[in-house]
Amino acid sequence: MKNDFDFERIWKSKRALRQRLATAPIVEKLRMLDALHQRAVAIRGARFREVTAVQEKPGRYGDRKEKGSRLSTS
Numbered sequence: 001m002k003n004d005f006d007f008e009r010i011w012k013s014k015r016a017l018r019q020r021l022a023t024a025p026i027v028e029k030l031r032m033l034d035a036l037h038q039r040a041v042a043i044r045g046a047r048f049r050e051v052t053a054v055q056e057k058p059g060r061y062g063d064r065k066e067k068g069s070r071l072s073t074s
Contacts, residue, residue, distance in 0.1 A: 021029070
């Protein structure tokens with residue numbers, strides 16, 4: 001199989017893209033970010049749109065005292 005990749009051309013193209021992105025206005029960068037987010041949501045599909053984060057209730061301060069702790073006041 002013949003290797004048709006011109007790596008020098010690819011690297012030159014990548015450098016040019018990085019330079020263009022570095023000098024782009026923040027508004028354009030935010031538009032690109034929004035478009036990437038919309039594409040990611042479309043790819044994931046509806047089943048991953050629901051929140052799957054686990055929420056824990058914080059304990060009260062002082063509920064856990066370790067025996068032998070130097071900071072223990074009891």
